[in-house]
Amino acid sequence: MRIILLGPPGAGKGTQARRLSESTGMKHLSTGDMLRSEIAAGSELGLMAKSFMDKGDLVPDETIIGMIEQQINDPAGVLLDGFPRTVVQAQALDAALEKAGSPVDKVVYMTVDVDELVTRLSSRAICESCQTPYNLQSDPPSKEGACDKCGGKVVVRADDQPEAIKNRIKVYEELTAPVVDYYRERGEVDEIAATGTPDEVFEKLTGVIGNN
Numbered sequence: 001m002r003i004i005l006l007g008p009p010g011a012g013k014g015t016q017a018r019r020l021s022e023s024t025g026m027k028h029l030s031t032g033d034m035l036r037s038e039i040a041a042g043s044e045l046g047l048m049a050k051s052f053m054d055k056g057d058l059v060p061d062e063t064i065i066g067m068i069e070q071q072i073n074d075p076a077g078v079l080l081d082g083f084p085r086t087v088v089q090a091q092a093l094d095a096a097l098e099k100a101g102s103p104v105d106k107v108v109y110m111t112v113d114v115d116e117l118v119t120r121l122s123s124r125a126i127c128e129s130c131q132t133p134y135n136l137q138s139d140p141p142s143k144e145g146a147c148d149k150c151g152g153k154v155v156v157r158a159d160d161q162p163e164a165i166k167n168r169i170k171v172y173e174e175l176t177a178p179v180v181d182y183y184r185e186r187g188e189v190d191e192i193a194a195t196g197t198p199d200e201v202f203e204k205l206t207g208v209i210g211n212n
C-alpha cells in the first residue's frame with residue numbers, strides 16, 4: 001500500500017506519518033528527513049541540498065527523484081511525507097509506479113490556514129538525531145533542549161526562521177498546491193482539516209484511510 005500525505009509546511013504531515021507508521025508498520029519516507037540526514041553526515045548531496053533548504057527553496061527535482069525512487073517499493077508499504085512536491089515529481093512517481101505495476105492507494109490532503117501555519121512553524125523545534133518534532137509553546141521537551149525520546153539535541157530548524165517560513169509558504173503555493181490539483185483531477189484526494197490536537201487529526205486520518 002502507498003499513501004501520500006500532502007499539505008503545506010507545518011500541516012503536521014511528519015507527526016501524523018510517524019504515528020501512522022508506528023501503528024501500521026508501513027515505512028515512513030520523508031524526503032525532508034532524508035535530506036537532513038545527508039546534511040548531518042556531511043555528504044556532497046547534503047551540502048548541495050542545504051543551500052536550498054536554509055532559504056526555504058526546493059531541492060532540484062532530479063536529486064529528489066533519484067533519492068526516493070529506490071525506496072518506494074518497500075514491501076511493508078510506504079507513507080510518503082513531503083514528496084511529491086512538484087508536478088514533475090508526481091509524474092516521475094507515476095512512471096516509477098507504473099513500472100512496479102502498483103499505483104498510489106490514497107492521497108490525503110491536510111489543510112490548515114496560513115496564519116495558523118506561521119504560528120506553528122514559528123514555535124517548532126525538532127530533535128537533530130531522531131527528528132521528533134516539538135512545539136516550544138504547547139509541547140516542549142520535558143528537559144529544555146533535549147529530546148524526550150532519544151536524548152538528542154532539540155533545535156529550531158534554519159528554515160523555521162521568519163524569512164524562510166514566508167518563502168516556504170510562497171513556494172508551496174506556487175509549486176506544491178498544483179500537485180493537489182494533479183491528483184484531484186483523477187479523483188484521488190481525501191481532504192481533512194488538520195486542526196485540533198494531533199490525536200484528533202490522527203483520528204480523521206485513520207478515518208479516511210480506513211473507509212476506502
Ligand code: AMP
Pocket residue numbers: 009031032033035052053054056057058059060061064081082083084085086089159168
Ligand atoms: P520538510 O521537512 O518536508 O519540511 O522539508 C524541508 C526542506 O527540504 C524543504 O523546504 C525543501 O527545501 C527540502 N525538500 C524536502 N522534500 C522535498 C521535495 N520533495 N522536493 C524538493 N525539496 C524538498
